Structures are given as C-alpha cells and as structure tokens.
Amino acid sequence: MAVSKWNVEGEAMCPRRLVLEHVTSRWGVLVLIELNERPYRFSELRRAIGRVSEKMLTQTLQTLERDGLVHRDAKPVIPPRVDYSLTELGREAALLVSALGTWTEERMDDVVKARETYDGART
Amino acid sequence: MAVSKWNVEGEAMCPRRLVLEHVTSRWGVLVLIELNERPYRFSELRRAIGRVSEKMLTQTLQTLERDGLVHRDAKPVIPPRVDYSLTELGREAALLVSALGTWTEERMDDVVKARETYDGART
DNA sequence: CGGGATCCTCACAGATACTG
DNA sequence: CAGTATCTGTGAGGATCCCG
Numbered sequence: 001m002a003v004s005k006w007n008v009e010g011e012a013m014c015p016r017r018l019v020l021e022h023v024t025s026r027w028g029v030l031v032l033i034e035l036n037e038r039p040y041r042f043s044e045l046r047r048a049i050g051r052v053s054e055k056m057l058t059q060t061l062q063t064l065e066r067d068g069l070v071h072r073d074a075k076p077v078i079p080p081r082v083d084y085s086l087t088e089l090g091r092e093a094a095l096l097v098s099a100l101g102t103w104t105e106e107r108m109d110d111v112v113k114a115r116e117t118y119d120g121a122r123t
Numbered sequence: 124m125a126v127s128k129w130n131v132e133g134e135a136m137c138p139r140r141l142v143l144e145h146v147t148s149r150w151g152v153l154v155l156i157e158l159n160e161r162p163y164r165f166s167e168l169r170r171a172i173g174r175v176s177e178k179m180l181t182q183t184l185q186t187l188e189r190d191g192l193v194h195r196d197a198k199p200v201i202p203p204r205v206d207y208s209l210t211e212l213g214r215e216a217a218l219l220v221s222a223l224g225t226w227t228e229e230r231m232d233d234v235v236k237a238r239e240t241y242d243g244a245r246t
Numbered sequence: 247c248g249g250g251a252t253c254c255t256c257a258c259a260g261a262t263a264c265t266g
Numbered sequence: 267c268a269g270t271a272t273c274t275g276t277g278a279g280g281a282t283c284c285c286g
Contacts, residue, residue: 002229011229014270015235016227016228020223020224020227024147024152024222024223024228029143031146042269043267053259053260054262055260055269056259058268058270059259063228065241066132066241067234067240068127068238068240068241081268084149089234089237092230093226093230096219096222096226096276097223097275100143100147100216100219100220101214102143103144104143104220105139105141107212108138108142108215111142111192112138115189115191118191137261151280165247165248166247176279177248177281178249178280181249184259197248202247202248202286203248203286204247205247247270247274247286249285250283251283251284252283253279253282254279254280255277255278255280256276256278256280257277257278257279258277259276260275261273261274263270263272264270264282265269265271266268266273
C-alpha cells in the first residue's frame with residue numbers, strides 16, 4: 001500500500017503528517033488536480049497525467065481512496081470500466097492543491113529568474 | 124542539488140512540475156510551514172521539524188533558496204549563525220502550503236474514519 | 247554551530263508478465 | 267480495460283566524520 005514517498009507505513013509518525021504526505025505525494029498532487037476538473041477513467045487519467053506507470057497510479061488511487069478523498073466506481077461489465085472522481089473531502093483538498101498548481105504557473109518565471117541569479121552568483 | 128523525492132534533475136520534465144515538486148517535497152512542505160510562522164536558525168528549524176537529518180534539511184533549504192523562496196542570512200561570526208526566512212515569493216507559497224496543513228488538521232478525523240471504513244470493508 | 251563530503255541501505259518506482 | 271504479482275535498480279535520505 002502507500003504511495004507515499006517516505007516512511008510509508010510509518011509508525012512513529014503523527015497521522016497528520018501522513019495525510020499531508022499522501023496529498024502532496026508526487027502523483028497524488030497530479031491526480032487531485034486532474035480529478036478536480038472532471039471524473040476520469042483509469043487509462044484516461046493515466047494519459048492525462050503522462051509518464052505514470054500503471055502501478056504507481058493504481059497505488060496512488062488506492063491510497064487516496066482509502067483516505068476518503070477519491071471515489072472509485074467499478075462497473076461490472078466487460079471490458080471492465082472504472083470511474084474515479086473526488087469525494088467532498090477530496091474536492092476540498094483538490095482546491096487547495098490546485099491553488100498551488102496555479103500559483104506555480106503564475107510565478108514560474110520569478111522562480112526561473114531567481115535560479116539564474118543564484119547560479120550566476122556562484123560562477 | 125534537489126531535495127525532490129523524484130526525478131530530481133529531471134530532463135524531460137516541464138519546469139512547472141519541478142517547482143511544484145520542490146514546494147510539495149517531503150521536507151519542503153514542513154520548512155515552508157515553519158518559516159511561515161517566523162524566521163529560524165538552522166538547528167532551531169531542525170528541532171522544530173523533528174526527525175530531519177542535517178543533510179536533508181540543508182538540501183531542502185538550498186533548493187528553496189535557489190528557487191527564490193527562502194532567504195539565507197549567514198552572519199560571519201564564530202560560532203556560525205545562519206538565519207532563514209521567507210522571501211515574498213516564499214510567503215505566497217507558504218500561505219498555500221500552510222492552508223493545506225491546516226486543512227489536514229481539521230479534516231484528520233474524517234480521513235481516519237474513511238480509512239476504518241475502507242479497511243473494515245475488506246475484512 | 248552550520249554544513250560539506252562519504253558511505254550505506256532500503257523502499258520507491260519502473261518494467262514485464264499474467265488474470266478476470 | 268483495469269488491474270495484480272514479481273523482480274530489480276536506483277537514488278532519496280539517514281548516519282557519521284570533519285572542518286571553518
């Protein structure tokens with residue numbers, strides 16, 4: 001289980017940090033941002049994010065489902081069809097995470113400039 | 124370089140994702156939250172966060188400094204004294220990240236409940 | 247005290263193959 | 267199509283030593 005990048009089944013970790021880490025995990029962030037737009041099917045989501053292995057996407061979705069942020073709707077048809085969407089809790093988190101994503105886009109050039117200054121200052 | 128949990132010097136990565144990943148990186152999140160309260164000295168910050176190795180804290184701070192989010196003020200005294208604070212850019216990011224932290228605290232019990240339901244549902 | 251340089255290790259994450 | 271299972275490397279991250 002656990003998609004978390006660290007200390008997955010961390011014992012001596014306050015659970016608060018754990019949730020925060022699931023939400024801010026590499027793929028967790030991107031999944032929340034995408035699902036904030038609209039529901040997605042598995043492969044569709046995979047393509048939308050890009051460069052995610054099936055395994056990691058599955059793990060991420062399971063972790064977020066377990067935390068009650070993502071709703072999984074598996075239809076018993078052939079071929080299988082599974083839709084993922086956000087729960088109310090997930091929408092709240094997604095809003096905050098998306099805000100971060102937006103901020104990043106807006107401030108990218110400032111960051112790039114800062115980097116050039118920083119790198120330049122050390123010959 | 125790079126504190127990021129993933130793909131650190133990612134080549135084929137859009138820089139937008141890179142910044143997002145620095146900000147949402149394991150220790151990056153916690154550093155921003157702490158520095159959002161007030162400036163800290165290195166060891167002080169280390170204690171405030173808890174369970175961070177010196178190495179990781181150093182790396183994280185360097186990455187954030189390079190991105191122009193953190194200001195480093197090294198006083199040339201003995202023993203050395205280095206103060207860290209947020210830049211304007213950093214404050215903006217910290218606000219968003221802190222919001223996530225606050226949300227996590229507030230919604231923790233819902234998450235915990237969701238987990239119990241999820242785990243219970245699979246015997 | 248702040249942090250650079252090394253070494254080591256484990257678990258994250260990818261690739262592949264198989265199933266319903 | 268949507269997963270699960272297994273196998274493996276690679277690098278994040280911790281520990282330790284050292285130096286200004």
